Amino acid sequence: MITLFMNNWQTYLTGFWNTILCSVLALIFSLVIGSAFAIMEILPNKVLRIIAHIYIEIFRNIPLLVIAMFFYIVIPQYVMKMDGFTAGTIGLTLYTSSFIAETVRAGIQAVDSGQMEGARANGLTYWQAMRYIVLPQAYKLVIPPLGNQFINLVKNSSVLAFLAGFDLMYQGQSVASTTFQTFSAYIIVGIFYLIITLPLSYYMRYLEKKMV
Template identity: 85%
Template sequence: MITLFLDNWQTYLTGFGNTILASIIALVFSLIIGSAFAIMELLPSRLLRVIAHIYIEVFRNIPLLVVAMFFYIVVPQYVVKLDGFTAGTIGLTLYTSSFIAETVRAGILAVDPGQMEGARANGLTYWQAMRYIVLPQAYKIVIPPLGNQFINLIKNSSVLAFLAGFDLMYQAQTVASATFKTFSAYFIVGFFYLVLTLPLSYYMRYLEKKLA
């Protein structure tokens, strides 16, 4: 197994780098998009609430692979050509954002309504109050489920392997096909995923305790 890694370390590190890059991009944008739709679900405008609800329900109830394949196969035919990495990252972002939206919405609802009322009474606009008063408290409340979503996002990034996204799983398939050492090739990939997810898991626990 060690020999296999040493013979193919550049391949694995390329996949490791692409997995990290896709995960970071998807994490940042899914948090932004998810938070935006969470707020939309709570706005007085019925139209915006319906749009947010449709978005969340659609992406929550369609398998990630189907979403990613849509951007990899359908979108290039009618809109713009996308490579596997880009299509997979977009699919991963939209899919994860729907779950984050529900998580953040629950956090906002858990914040005392008096916080918003007090902020508005002191001259803040709705958006200022949401940004500076409500959302920071909401994020603090939902740190555990958000951490779980981020860890799931990293693991779900393996969907890029089906789109020639050159991530860890794709590179493992390449090594396994070339060497016929399937178990060892995927065992090494599992170790790399642990390197990514375990520190994040422990950090989220530390952050939860620190902010408690």
Template identity: 45%
Template sequence: MTGPFAWFKWEALFREWPVFAEGFVMTVILSALALGLAIVLGVLFGILGTAHWKPLRAVNRVYVEFIQNTPLVIQIFFLYHGLPHLGIMLPVFTVGILGVGVYHGAYIAEVVRAGIQSIPRGQHEAAYSQGFSYWAAMRYIILPQAKRMAFPPLTNQAVSLIKNTSVMAMIAGGDLMYHADSWASTNLYYGPAYIVTGLLYLAICYPLARYARNLERKLEVSL
């Protein structure tokens, strides 16, 4: 058999499995750091999106609309190719964290904003009547309640973020997809390479997707 899934191609992959293991570890690390950045940006801009002061809400809309309506690939290319023209040189790994993190931060901002707006107005008024400032009310009263509503879609965003790290392959980012492409292009063993790569992504994303569905069911029951 000499087709795309011939056994000798699988044997070559098994012999050189550290190539895929290295990419897998890099993808996990990149995903974790980018998710941390996305959550920080998402919470910050989500709060701005519910602020009483209109200019703060405008900042939220500019960030969300610009990021959500431009492709992630273009944003990554700008960070990788554009910033050097401004005298800013960033390692490829840092480009990945910033690009993927900022991109998903815009989506998480909308999740956080919706979660905050789901809290009854009376909760805000009760916090203000007790002497809380806007930011203190958010920290101690509103966000802890909004977290329960926002957590299922946040988990879904984490799944999307992990899959979107694959765009790093386009700038030699050292992630799982890049290692798979590099290995397969040297010997044309694309079939086994992409099957294993897909299964490795599935191993990360499927448990998170199941967890998100369980959270959604529990939330529906409690409402």
């Protein structure tokens, strides 16, 4: 296995970098988009609530691979050219954001309503109160489920392998098909995923304890 890695380390590191890049981009944008739709879900405006509900239900209930393939195959035919990495990252972002939206919404609703009322009574606007008072407390409450979503996001980035996204899984398949050492090739891929997910898991646990 060591020999296999040494002979193909550049291939694996390319996949490792692409997986990290995809995961970081999807994590940032899915957190922003998910938080926005979570807020929309609790607004008094019925139209915005319906829009948020439709968005969440669509992307939460369609398989990630279907969403990613839509951006990889359909969008280039009718809208614009898109490579596998971009299509996969967009699909992963939209898919994950729907779950994050529900997680953050639950966190917002768990914050005592008096926090918002007190902030408004002290002269803050609704959005200022949400940004500085409610959301920080909501994120604190949902650190464990958010951490799980982030770890799932990293693992779900393997969808890029189906789109020629040159991620870890894609490169592992490439090595396995050329060397015929399938077992070792995929063991190395699994180790690389652990290198990403284990530190993230431990950090989220540390953050959870620190916030208590």
